[in-house]
Structures are given as C-alpha cells and as structure tokens.
Amino acid sequence: MSDSGLFAPPARTAPEPDYFADLQLDQLVDAVVAGRERPDLVPAFRVRLTDGPTIRQRQEVVADLADPRLRAALRTFCDDRARCTRQFERADRTRHRPRARRTRLAAVVSYVQVINDVTDALANAAPASTGLRDWLTWLEAYRAGPDFAELAREATALRAELDEIHYTLAISGAEVTAAPFAGQDDLSAAVRATFDRFRADDVEPYRFELRAGIEMEQMDDAVLDLVVQLAPDVFDRVGRFLDAHPTVEPAVIAEVERELQFVLAWLDFIAPLQAAGLPFTRPELGQDGRLEALGTFDVLLAHSLVAAGQQPATNDAVLGDGERMLVITGPNQGGKTTFARTVGQLYHLAALGLPVPGRAVTLHAPDAILTHFERGDRAGDLTSRLEDEVERVAGLLTRVGPRSVVVLNEMFSSTTWVDARTMNTDVLRAVLDADATAVCVTFIDELSRLDPRIVSLVADRDFRVVRARADGEAHAVALAARYGLTRGQLRTRIEAHA
Amino acid sequence: MRPGLLFAEPPAPAPHAEQVAADLGLPAVIDAMADGEELIAETARAVLLSVPPSPEQVARRQGVLTDFLNEPDFARELYDVAERAHQAERDAGRTVFVDTPEALLKKSVTALTAFVQLLRELRRVTERYRPRVSSAGVTQFCTLVGEQFDEAYLESATACLDRLVVRGDLLVSARLGAAFVMREPHRQARSLFRRGGRTNQPSATYKVPAGDEGGHRALGSLRDQALAGLAEDTILAARQVLAFFTALRAESAFYRGCLNLRRALRERGATVVLPVVREGTSGEFNARGLYDPGLQLRLDHPAAANDLDAGSATLIMVTGANRGGKSTFLRSLGLAQLMAAAGMFVAATTFTAPARSGVFTHFAQDEDTTRTSGKFDEELRRMSRIADAVAPHALLLLNESFQSTNEREGSDIARHILDAMTGAGVTVVFVTHLHALADGCFADRDRFPAVFLRADRDRSFQLREAPPEASSHGADLWKQRIR
Numbered sequence: 018m019s020d021s022g023l024f025a026p027p028a029r030t031a032p033e034p035d036y037f038a039d040l041q042l043d044q045l046v047d048a049v050v051a052g053r054e055r056p057d058l059v060p061a062f063r064v065r066l067t068d069g070p071t072i073r074q075r076q077e078v079v080a081d082l083a084d085p086r087l088r089a090a091l092r093t094f095c096d097d098r099a100r101c102t103r104q105f106e107r108a109d110r111t112r113h114r115p116r117a118r119r120t121r122l123a124a125v126v127s128y129v130q131v132i133n134d135v136t137d138a139l140a141n142a143a144p145a146s147t148g149l150r151d152w153l154t155w156l157e158a159y160r161a162g163p164d165f166a167e168l169a170r171e172a173t174a175l176r177a178e179l180d181e182i183h184y185t186l187a188i189s190g191a192e193v194t195a196a197p198f199a200g201q202d203d204l205s206a207a208v209r210a211t212f213d214r215f216r217a218d219d220v221e222p223y224r225f226e227l228r229a230g231i232e233m234e235q236m237d238d239a240v241l242d243l244v245v246q247l248a249p250d251v252f253d254r255v256g257r258f259l260d261a262h263p264t265v266e267p268a269v270i271a272e273v274e275r276e277l278q279f280v281l282a283w284l285d286f287i288a289p290l291q292a293a294g295l296p297f298t299r300p301e302l303g304q305d306g307r308l309e310a311l312g313t314f315d316v317l318l319a320h321s322l323v324a325a326g327q328q329p330a331t332n333d334a335v336l337g338d339g340e341r342m343l344v345i346t347g348p349n350q351g352g353k354t355t356f357a358r359t360v361g362q363l364y365h366l367a368a369l370g371l372p373v374p375g376r377a378v379t380l381h382a383p384d385a386i387l388t389h390f391e392r393g394d395r396a397g398d399l400t401s402r403l404e405d406e407v408e409r410v411a412g413l414l415t416r417v418g419p420r421s422v423v424v425l426n427e428m429f430s431s432t433t434w435v436d437a438r439t440m441n442t443d444v445l446r447a448v449l450d451a452d453a454t455a456v457c458v459t460f461i462d463e464l465s466r467l468d469p470r471i472v473s474l475v476a477d478r479d480f481r482v483v484r485a486r487a488d489g490e491a492h493a494v495a496l497a498a499r500y501g502l503t504r505g506q507l508r509t510r511i512e513a514h515a
Numbered sequence: 516m517r518p519g520l521l522f523a524e525p526p527a528p529a530p531h532a533e534q535v536a537a538d539l540g541l542p543a544v545i546d547a548m549a550d551g552e553e554l555i556a557e558t559a560r561a562v563l564l565s566v567p568p569s570p571e572q573v574a575r576r577q578g579v580l581t582d583f584l585n586e587p588d589f590a591r592e593l594y595d596v597a598e599r600a601h602q603a604e605r606d607a608g609r610t611v612f613v614d615t616p617e618a619l620l621k622k623s624v625t626a627l628t629a630f631v632q633l634l635r636e637l638r639r640v641t642e643r644y645r646p647r648v649s650s651a652g653v654t655q656f657c658t659l660v661g662e663q664f665d666e667a668y669l670e671s672a673t674a675c676l677d678r679l680v681v682r683g684d685l686l687v688s689a690r691l692g693a694a695f696v697m698r699e700p701h702r703q704a705r706s707l708f709r710r711g712g713r714t715n716q717p718s719a720t721y722k723v724p725a726g727d728e729g730g731h732r733a734l735g736s737l738r739d740q741a742l743a744g745l746a747e748d749t750i751l752a753a754r755q756v757l758a759f760f761t762a763l764r765a766e767s768a769f770y771r772g773c774l775n776l777r778r779a780l781r782e783r784g785a786t787v788v789l790p791v792v793r794e795g796t797s798g799e800f801n802a803r804g805l806y807d808p809g810l811q812l813r814l815d816h817p818a819a820a821n822d823l824d825a826g827s828a829t830l831i832m833v834t835g836a837n838r839g840g841k842s843t844f845l846r847s848l849g850l851a852q853l854m855a856a857a858g859m860f861v862a863a864t865t866f867t868a869p870a871r872s873g874v875f876t877h878f879a880q881d882e883d884t885t886r887t888s889g890k891f892d893e894e895l896r897r898m899s900r901i902a903d904a905v906a907p908h909a910l911l912l913l914n915e916s917f918q919s920t921n922e923r924e925g926s927d928i929a930r931h932i933l934d935a936m937t938g939a940g941v942t943v944v945f946v947t948h949l950h951a952l953a954d955g956c957f958a959d960r961d962r963f964p965a966v967f968l969r970a971d972r973d974r975s976f977q978l979r980e981a982p983p984e985a986s987s988h989g990a991d992l993w994k995q996r997i998r
Contacts, residue, residue, distance in 0.1 A: 185689075193721045193723075208745070208748045227740060231729075232729035232736075247717060502935075507939075510903070514905065
C-alpha cells in the first residue's frame with residue numbers, strides 16, 4: 018500500500034446528482050450521516066464508481082467488515098482516533114504551559130494506544146481484502162520501526178510517572194497548600210461502608226453538575242503549578258520529550274479513517290434493518306441490462322418502519338433474457354412509486370460498492386441514472402407545468418444510452434389521458450430503442466403491453482386480499498388476520514409469552 | 516434491604532392495567548381501602564394491578580395479613596414510624612436554601628441523624644409485637660430489624676455522621692486528572708494548614724490575593740469540587756435509608772387498606788374469605804357465594820352471590836337475559852382473582868383458583884352495540900393489544916365482545932379467539948349474546964370442556980348452569996316490539 022488508503026478514495030467534494038431528490042437519495046444520505054459531524058461524508062455518498070474493478074475493491078473491504086469483531090475493532094479505531102485528534106487540538110489551544118504539556122502527553126499516549134490496538138485487532142482478524150491486508154502490512158512495519166517504538170516507550174513511562182503523583186490539598190481560608198499524600202482517612206469510604214446495608218439499585222444517585230466559572234481555569238492552573246513544585250523534574254522531562262516530537266501521525270492514517278467512516282456509516286445505518294430480519298447483500302456486477310433483485314425494499318422507508326416496529330414489503334425486480342423494462346400499474350397507495358424508487362436506489366448504492374437491500378442482487382454499473390418524477394409542488398399553472406415536464410423528458414432522452422438506467426414515474430399526468438398515452442408511448446419506445454434498462458410507473462395499463470421487452474408488474478396489495486376473499490375466506494376472518502387474531506396467529510403469539 | 520412484608524422485588528405493572536381496573540370497577544374497591552388516604556390508594560392500585568406473584572408469595576402475604584388482622588395497631592405503628600422518616604426528610608430540606616455540595620451534605624447528615632433515631636424506634640416497636648405474631652413474613656421482618664439495627668450499629672452510624680460535619684478547613688487527596696477524595700485531617704498534622712509547618716514534607720502554597728474577587732469565587736468552586744464526592748455519597752446514603760422507610764410505609768399502607776376494606780364490607784353484612792391459590796397448572800377454579808365487592812359497597816342489603824364449579828374447564832360461557840347479573844358475575848370473578856393474587860381476602864364464602872399469569876378484560880365499550888365497521892375494527896385492535904401481552908395461565912374476561920358486526924362474523928372471529936386462547940392454556944370467561952358461538956361451543960363440549968352459565972329473567976341476578984338458549988336477546992327485543 019502506498020499512502021492512498023484502502024480503496025478508491027471517497028469523494029471529498031461533489032455536487033448532488035440530478036436524480037438524488039427523485040430517488041430520495043438525498044434524504045437517505047442525510048439519514049445515514051446524521052449525527053456524524055466529522056468527516057463530512059455526504060460527498061462520498063454522492064459519487065458512483067463506474068468500473069467493475071474499483072467497485073469490487075470496495076466490496077471486498079466491506080465484506081471483511083461483515084465480521085463483527087473486525088467491524089467493532091475498526092469502529093473503535095475511528096472513535097479513538099477522533100478523540101485523540103481532539104486531544105491534540107485542545108493541547109494546541111491551551112496557553113498554560115504545564116497544562117498544555119500534560120494534555121499533549123496524554124494525546125501522544127492515546128495515539129500510541131490507537132496504533133497498537135488497531136494493528137493487533139487487524140492482525141487477529143486476518144482480513145481477506147487486498148485493501149485491509151495492505152494496510153495491516155503498512156501498520157506492522159510502521160509500528161516495528163525505531164521511531165514509533167521509542168515514542169511509545171517514552172510517552173508511556175512519563176505518563177505513568179505523572180499518574181503516580183499522589184498529593185493532598187488543604188484549603189484553609191484564602192490558602193491552598195499542596196503536600197504529598199500521607200494516608201489520611203477517606204470519609205466517603207466511611208459513609209459508604211456504614212450505610213452499605215441499605216444499598217438499593219433502584220435508588221437514583223445524586224450527581225452535582227458543578228459549573229465552574231472562567232476564573233476556575235486560573236485556580237486549576239495555580240493548583241497544577243503547586244503540583245509541579247512538588248515534582249519539578251518529572252515535568253521538565255515531559256517538556257523535553259514533547260519538544261523533541263512536534264508531529265507524530267503520518268497522513269495516511271487520517272485517510273484510512275475517513276474511508277472506514279464511510280463504510281461504517283452505511284453498515285451502522287442498515288444494522289437495525291438486518292436485526293429486524295431484512296436481508297442485505299453484496300451485489301453481483303452483471304453484464305449491461307441484466308437485472309435480478311430478489312427480496313429488495315426501500316431502505317429509507319424500511320428504516321422508519323423498523324423504528325416503529327413494522328416491516329416493509331419486499332419485492333423482486335427481475336429482467337429476464339430479452340426484457341429491458343419494468344412497467345408497474347395498480348391502485349394508488351399500492352407501493353408503485355416506492356418500488357420504482359427502490360430499483361433506482363439499488364443501482365446507485367451498488368455503484369458505491371456497498372451492500373444493497375435484497376436477498377440476491379445482480380445488476381450492472383450504469384454510466385447514467387436518469388429519472389423523471391412528476392412533482393406536484395412545482396410552481397406554475399398546468400400548461401407551464403406540462404411544458405416544463407416535456408422539456409425535462411426531452412432532455413433526458415438525449416442522454417439515454419445502452420448502459421443507462423431510466424426511472425420514470427407517472428409521466429404527463431397533468432394532460433388528458435389520450436395525450437398522456439401517446440406521449441408516454443413515444444417516450445417508452447425511445448428508451449427501448451436506446452436499449453437502456455428502465456422502470457416505469459404509470460396509470461395507463463396499455464403501456465405494459467406495448468412491447469415484448471416490457472415486463473408488466475401490478476402493485477396489488479389490496480387485490481390480493483380481494484382474491485383471497487373470493488376463495489371463500491370470510492371477510493371477517495380476513496380482517497382478523499390483519500390484526501393477527503386468527504386461530505394459528507393468535508396461538509403463536511400467546512405461546513411466545515410462555 | 517427491603518422490609519419483605521409485601522414485595523420480594525418492586526412490582527412490575529400488569530399490562531393493560533388501566534383498562535382492567537376500569538372494566539372491573541376496581542376504583543370502588545380501592546376507595547374503600549384508602550378510606551380517604553391517597554397513599555393507601557396508590558399502594559393498593561400498584562399491588563392489585565401488578566404482574567401476579569407466585570402462589571408461595573401469595574401465601575406469604577396471606578400470613579402477613581392474618582397477623583395484621585390480629586394486631587391492627589402493629590400495621591399502624593409501622594406506618595407511623597415510616598411516615599415520620601419522611602417528615603424528618605422534609606424538615607431537613609427546610610434548613611437549606613442552596614444546592615451546593617456543602618449545603619446538601621449538611622442536609623443529608625441532618626436527615627440521616629433523624630433516620631438513625633427512627634430506626635431505633637422501629638426496632639423497639641418490632642420488639643414489642645414480636646411475641647404476638649407468627650407468619651413467616653412478619654417474623655422475618657422483626658428479625659431483620661433486630662439484627663440490622665442493633666444498638667452497636669446505630670451508635671457506629673452516629674459516630675460516622677459526626678465526622679461529616681464540616682468545620683471550615685478541608686483536606687482532600689487527588690491525583691492529576693482524578694476526582695478529589697475528602698480526607699479526615701490527622702489531628703497532629705493540623706499544622707499543614709499553616710504555611711511552613713513543622714513537618715519535613717515538601718509543601719507549596721498558593722494564596723488568593725485579598726482583592727481578587729474572581730480568585731475567591733474560584734476558591735469557592737474548589738471547595739465545591741472538594742466536597743462534591745462526599746456529598747454525593749452521603750446524599751445517596753440518605754436516599755437509600757429513606758427508600759427503606761418508603762417501602763415500609765407502602766407495605767404497611769397496603770395492609771391498612773385491607774383492614775379498611777374488611778371493615779367496610781362487614782359493616783354491610785358481607786363476609787370475606789382468604790382464598791386458596793394453587794399453581795397455575797392446578798386446574799381448580801371454584802367459588803361459593805361470590806359477589807361483587809364494588810357493588811356491595813354501594814348497597815346496604817346483601818349483593819347477589821353466585822357459585823362456580825369450573826373444575827379444570829378453561830372456558831366458561833355465560834348467556835341469557837339482559838340485566839340478569841352477567842356483567843356483575845364477570846366483575847366479581849375478575850376482582851376476586853386480582854385480590855387473591857394480591858394476597859388479600861376475596862368477596863366470597865370460598866374461592867379456589869390457580870395462580871394466573873395475568874387478568875385481562877375485553878368489554879364492549881358501551882351498551883350500544885350498533886354495527887359500524889369502525890367499532891368492530893376498534894374491538895379487534897383492542898384484542899390484538901391484549902394478544903401482545905397475554906400468556907398461558909392468564910384469565911381473560913370478555914363481555915359482549917364482537918357484537919358490533921353481524922352475528923355470523925362475530926361468532927366466527929370469537930371462535931378463532933376462544934380456540935387459540937383455551938388451546939394455549941388461557942382461561943376464558945365469555946358473556947355473550949352471540950348464539951351461533953355459544954351453541955357451537957356447547958355442541959363441542961365433549962372435545963373442548965366448558966361450563967355454561969345462564970342468567971334468567973327472574974330478577975334473582977343469579978346464574979345457573981344451563982345450556983345456551985336460542986336468541987334470548989332477539990326474542991326479548993321482538994317481544995318488546997310486538998307488545
């Protein structure tokens with residue numbers, strides 16, 4: 018490994034792709050990076066990789082992270098390194114010299130620990146990916162080098178010496194006197210021992226939140242100065258050590274941390290979904306136009322459903338030989354748009370090298386994702402809205418090619434049905450002629466019979482119930498089933514509490 | 516440390532407790548127990564509506580109750596000592612006006628000093644009553660108090676509290692970056708407080724300049740930091756001792772509530788009995804002279820009483836005339852089960868039941884059972900919430916459930932639910948006008964053992980064992996219509 022990290026580096030800056038809002042990827046990314054201030058991961062989630070080898074390189078590292086021990090170790094590495102960085106920054110900001118030195122020494126000790134921990138954990142976990150294996154080789158060489166060993170030994174020894182200093186403070190009037198500790202009785206321990214027999218775990222302890230004013234900083238510094246006077250030579254040696262090591266961390270470590278943060282952000286986001294039984298898989302990169310996504314679902318919707326204790330429906334999206342386009346029809350509120358969005362998201366997420374929702378997913382890495390979603394909130398009267406839509410769809414068609422993925426949702430719904438059918442037919446034919454892979458949601462049933470390359474899908478959440486009723490299942494029992502109250506359902510529920 | 520008169524552990528609230536209490540008319544019983552004291556009401560509610568304890572625990576409570584029925588003043592005195600501890604805590608609170616570590620340390624030392632004296636009084640009370648009690652619960656409590664609060668311990672506690680009184684100077688120990696630990700200064704080392712004392716140890720002193728206001732505020736903050744750890748430990752100690760008194764107050768309050776309720780029922784000529792509670796698998800469910808205590812408390816003549824011989828049948832179907840005493844029977848059964856689990860007596864002349872995993876109610880929400888899909892949906896949703904919590908050996912009471920749809924659908928759904936519930940070991944008592952359901956259950960009574968009770972229109976409000984009769988509800992209405 019050179020100084021370039023684990024895999025094709027995630028972007029540091031990138032504009033939002035045109036299709037992000039349509040596919041709700043903007044909301045998804047916001048949800049994924051929520052609560053992660055540093056580093057800024059949003060650009061990393063915006064930029065798709067377009068060639069197979071770089072995607073696979075990332076997939077390999079992500080696959081290594083499926084090992085919970087390794088994942089935990091690398092998460093610890095990221096957290097600890099972030100904490101360590103903040104410690105160095107705090108030391109740099111501190112003006113009181115003994116305090117700045119204490120903080121910086123602690124930061125160096127943390128840094129040594131971070132390197133030792135991550136090297137050991139990685140060696141233990143024996144990763145399979147080229148990216149992590151190369152990084153481990155680098156770490157082992159770095160750690161074994163004379164500079165690091167010397168740094169580690171000295172910092173640890175000095176830190177231990179500082180921790181050894183046990184002193185007392187006597188506060189009397191306006192005077193504070195420091196002296197070595199001389200074995201005086203611990204009053205807190207006496208209280209705890211005397212009333213130990215009343216110990217009750219359900220009693221809340223009281224915690225003071227002492228908010229010292231700015232003037233306290235000066236007092237703390239004064240107390241530290243007293244301690245320096247009790248043990249002057251230790252503090253001298255700390256100062257000389259720190260002056261000899263103005264910088265400690267090679268740049269590559271920060272780069273690797275950012276790459277790991279990117280992967281971990283995604284893995285953390287999907288973890289509760291996996292725990293709820295929803296599958297994620299490493300997508301196979303197939304030839305252009307091949308699509309086989311089994312048991313897939315909308316990640317963002319699933320996230321909010323699982324948080325509310327519910328489960329999303331999972332669906333299959335499959336294009337067989339000679340099939341290029343999925344056309345989805347069905348009643349409103351039947352999940353048509355969600356399905357189309359899900360397929361679009363799959364292509365983007367797969368091209369980030371990340372695990373995608375589904376039991377098994379095969380697709381290609383597209384050169385473009387082109388989407389058109391009717392947006393009701395767009396300003397203007399119907400005519401200008403239609404004009405705007407025509408403009409956008411026409412523009413989309415100029416960019417469509419055989420490696421493109423096209424997602425169309427309820428095109429031209431603001432015009433008459435006959436016009437909409439004609440216009441939709443033209444657009445679909447153009448997309449088919451371009452040999453692109455496409456998903457189209459429409460209220461026009463005929464579109465599903467336009468061409469043999471089209472697969473017709475029906476969102477039939479409620480129709481399925483109706484057919485079941487025609488099979489002789491009483492309406493009331495169907496209703497009971499909806500509440501989990503049929504004989505079998507209910508018995509299982511009760512026995513689960515046994 | 517817990518008094519152990521009532522709880523081995525703090526009780527877990529039973530699921531759907533609010534609904535069960537409202538459906539069974541529990542507030543009337545609790546009001547009679549409280550007799551105007553909100554604390555008793557609170558404890559009674561918590562005990563009656565908690566997850567039922569084991570039969571052993573029930574027997575233990577019955578023993579304690581028997582002791583207190585014989586020595587009612589004992590319960591009262593325990594309650595009073597515990598209440599005085601709370602009063603002492605409130606009094607100590609009135610002596611401090613800021614929440615600095617120093618002030619709260621002082622407050623806690625004051626409270627603990629009062630607690631130590633009250634523990635002594637508690638010991639004396641238990642010593643007085645000990646020869647006159649016999650139950651395991653009460654004797655163990657007396658032993659606990661005698662052993663834990665003996666004179667030597669109480670004196671050592673007082674001595675410890677004396678050392679916590681702050682008199683100006685403070686001494687703490689510390690390491691860099693660690694919290695301060697309050698220390699008791701060596702008597703001979705008092706000179707440490709003076710600069711350049713007699714000792715040979717190195718020392719260094721910082722003196723806040725006279726005019727430095729910020730510095731003096733910082734000195735105050737340093738004192739706060741010095742005292743915070745000790746104050747926290749002492750506050751926690753005071754809270755833990757008070758928690759013991761709180762538990763004692765709640766537990767004695769519960770038994771005082773039982774005494775109040777028995778008195779109220781006896782004044783109305785009603786009897787109560789300690790029930791027999793067996794293991795959940797025992798399959799014995801019988802009662803004689805079972806009445807609704809909530810109803811009895813509103814009457815000055817004896818309330819209607821019923822008998823039940825369910826044996827090991829886990830389904831009891833109740834059919835028959837409106838206003839024939841069916842709902843009252845259901846409530847009397849539910850209340851008896853809750854009171855039995857609480858370790859109380861029940862409103863009956865005899866009562867034997869298995870320990871339940873819980874009591875659940877599903878009552879039609881008002882008398883008007885018009886057929887609207889919204890209502891039916893609501894009933895199913897409510898049943899589904901019960902299914903989220905119900906476990907084998909529970910008791911489920913249904914009152915005119917699923918009548919908000921047509922009879923056929925209502926019966927179909929109810930049958931699914933009955934089969935699943937009884938199949939999983941839940942005992943179901945179902946008051947219903949769904950004739951298709953009751954009739955179907957009656958036809959299957961050989962395969963699925965059930966008891967069938969019927970209310971008649973004879974104004975006796977008593978139920979008797981009888982097969983369901985066709986369309987009593989409809990026939991009643993029809994007769995009214997053609998009259």
